[in-house]
Amino acid sequence: MNVLIIGGGGREHCLAWKISKSPLLDKIYAIPGNAGIAGIAECIDINTSKDNFTEIIKFVKSKGIDLTVVGPETPLVDGIVDYFNKEDLKIFGPNKQASAIEGSKVFTKEFMQRNNIPTPPGVIFGKTNYKEAIDYIKERKKFPLVIKADGLAAGKGVVITGSEEQAIEAVKDCFVRDRFGISGDKVIIEDFLGGYEVSVLCLCDGKKIIPMTPAQDYKRIFDNDKGKNTGGMGSYSPVPMINDKTYMKILNDIVFATYNAILKENITYKGVLYAGIMMSEGEPYLLEYNCRLGDPETQVILPRLKDDLLPLLMECAEGNLSKKELKWD
Known part of the structure; x- marks a missing residue:
């Protein structure tokens, strides 16, 4: 079985190492891979952005890849699985609709609340509700508060704030300074547990x-x-x-x-x-x-x-x- 791993971090190195132990394996490729993965797999320098999914599919077809394994979240949220499904190619990972569970914290918070799954209380604000978000923080008497940017932010979109001033600055990072781009167009202000x-x-x-x-x-x-x-x-x-x-x-x-x-x-x-x-x-x-x-x-x-x-x-x-x-x- 020929396998392609998408990604270039420690997670993907561990995936390549574990997959390499399988008696079912013929060859591993990695896009883009890294120096560690290069000892296990053939690394190919192809950009993994959404605009390049068709190039990845061409590579998969040319090498007779039996299974593609996606490591990072960005290609999944961008819909790489949907591209592969259209071509009837095997790929491990959720499609774009399902990947919203990570791609949007607002989607997930509303999903949890709708289905009565235990989650900390939180209030959602959009960019147009900037003033209401600040007023909400000022009315709060209890800190810390957790400020969450809605979209992907490489693990850095969640800020635990210990004071009113810190909470306001975290909201400004999203709504005023655009630190997270469109990922910060909505925020959740959540109770700290x-x-x-x-x-x-x-x-x-x-x-x-x-x-x-x-x-x-x-x-x-x-x-x-x-x-x-x-x-x-x-x-x-x-x-x-x-x-x-x-x-x-x-x-x-x-x-x-x-x-x-x-x-x-x-x-x-x-x-x-x-x-x-x-x-x-x-x-x-x-x-x-x-x-x-x-x-x-x-x-x-x-x-x-x-x-x-x-x-x-x-x-x-x-x-x-x-x-x-x-x-x-």
Whole structure:
């Protein structure tokens, strides 16, 4: 089987390494790849922007690629899966409609509220409601507050603000300074929940969902959980504070409930559904969803997976996952 991996980070290197262990594999290609991946795969320098999807499809056809695996979120949100589906080419990842679960925090917040899935209380404001957003902050007596830009922001669109002044500046970054471009045209002003976060990644085939082992990453840029959020400063798995009972509560109350709601709303979701969970006073709350494997979580989850990853990815793409659970070290 010939496999193409799209992306060029540590997550994609780990994917290439894990896929390379499969007896089903003939050859791996990566677009664009990196120096580490080059030791496992043939790296091809093709731009992965939306305007270049047709070039990627030409490459896939020329090399007889059996499965394309998308690492980063931007091509998924831009609809690369839809392009492949039109050409009847196998690809691992959700389509554009389903990828909105990461592409728009407003979409996800409204989805969670509509389906009664536990999530911190939040109010949505658009750019035209800038004054109302500032007034809302000034009326608040309790901080911290969380300001979330609606669209993709490379893991930097969520700001935990400890004061009225900081919250106003975070809204100005979106609505006045245009720091995040159109991704900041809407914001969610959300209640802050204390506790600890855990990442729960699941494989989905459009009908079934299989959870992976949980992981925890370090988001803040400085030691002792200080400073702004990043895309991730490291990760570990297993997570010692998550026992089986807690994990099942997370799955039943949030993850499985979400997937059932996705099916109920006639959304076809294949690929990875990645829940960012906050455990606060023993209860799980959904902070955000991502539509792809986490980075850096992938680098600590996949090495623990005993199963052959490649057929699992293909089964997700084809809509026929055969396993009910995965095996872990």
